[in-house]
Amino acid sequence: MAEEQKQGQAAPAEAPRAEGGAPSHGGHGGGQGGHGGPRREGGREGGPRREGGPGGGPGGPRRGKRQYFRKKKVCKFCVEKMDLIDYKRADILSQFVQERGKILPRRMTGVCARHQRWLGVAIKRARNIALLPFAGSAAGSTAPKVVEAHKS
Amino acid sequence: MEERLYDLIFIARPATPEDEIKKVIHSIEHACTEKGGKIEKSEHWGTRKLAYRVAKHREGMYYYHQIRTTHGELIAELERRLHVQDSVIKYLTIRLDEDLKRQKKLSEKREKRAARRPRRPAATPAPAAAVPEPQAAAS
Numbered sequence A: 001m002a003e004e005q006k007q008g009q010a011a012p013a014e015a016p017r018a019e020g021g022a023p024s025h026g027g028h029g030g031g032q033g034g035h036g037g038p039r040r041e042g043g044r045e046g047g048p049r050r051e052g053g054p055g056g057g058p059g060g061p062r063r064g065k066r067q068y069f070r071k072k073k074v075c076k077f078c079v080e081k082m083d084l085i086d087y088k089r090a091d092i093l094s095q096f097v098q099e100r101g102k103i104l105p106r107r108m109t110g111v112c113a114r115h116q117r118w119l120g121v122a123i124k125r126a127r128n129i130a131l132l133p134f135a136g137s138a139a140g141s142t143a144p145k146v147v148e149a150h151k152s
Numbered sequence B: 001m002e003e004r005l006y007d008l009i010f011i012a013r014p015a016t017p018e019d020e021i022k023k024v025i026h027s028i029e030h031a032c033t034e035k036g037g038k039i040e041k042s043e044h045w046g047t048r049k050l051a052y053r054v055a056k057h058r059e060g061m062y063y064y065h066q067i068r069t070t071h072g073e074l075i076a077e078l079e080r081r082l083h084v085q086d087s088v089i090k091y092l093t094i095r096l097d098e099d100l101k102r103q104k105k106l107s108e109k110r111e112k113r114a115a116r117r118p119r120r121p122a123a124t125p126a127p128a129a130a131v132p133e134p135q136a137a138a139s
Helices: A002-010 A031-042 A090-096 A113-128 B018-035 B073-084 B097-116 B125-130 B132-138
Strands: B004-012 B037-054 B057-069 B088-095
Touching: A090 A113, A113 B088, B004 B018, B004 B037, B004 B073, B004 B097, B018 B037, B018 B057, B018 B073, B057 B073, B057 B088, B073 B088
Parallel strands: none
Antiparallel strands: B004 B057, B004 B088, B037 B057
């Protein structure tokens, strides 16, 4: 977690190197990437050393020396062209909370700023009506199914 | 007055008899007709597991209604009614129309942009952004 924090500060604009595409397991998955960080810093001879510099992004000139592959994350809601995040879809929302019910940060999930904003609102609404937990296990959170419906 | 759309969800105790539920729903409908609201959708989601304990229950029966009204007092009245019902353990009303308006605006914008310039949408962001504004204001 500490490495991840550092990385987040070093290059805030980029998608993080944490786990690729498994947002529901928040706290873990950064392990591999975090491991690569310090080693890269120490083992370089010559060349630019400053890790925190603005050139340290994924598209930097030192791309060839990377020992790991950083997957570019894209916002899931942008890909699916969702203009509204429905608070009733607990199955979608639960992908963006940790097992203990915390909202996952953007740098873990790759959600864009706008959708993260809506997502936060939707999660909080879902919590209010007991579709998502405030704290504790979110296990078994599925989408509400319509048993009977009648339009009037 | 401007029309507004609301979501109304309430959770009933899992072992509530059906006629009791019917009474609650009927009272919602009655309040709606009285105050000039219209129930657009009415759904029963069945018994679901609650994400946390509510009134010592781990399960609850979810009922969902979508209400269109011009009178805000109707919502206050509905909440008051749900509050006094013993069989209702939780309820939530959410105003939807602003979100839906935003959704409409964005999807229109997206369609327009796709129609105008399918290959490089980033080249003309300013006019695309400017066009839907007056429409949204007018509606």
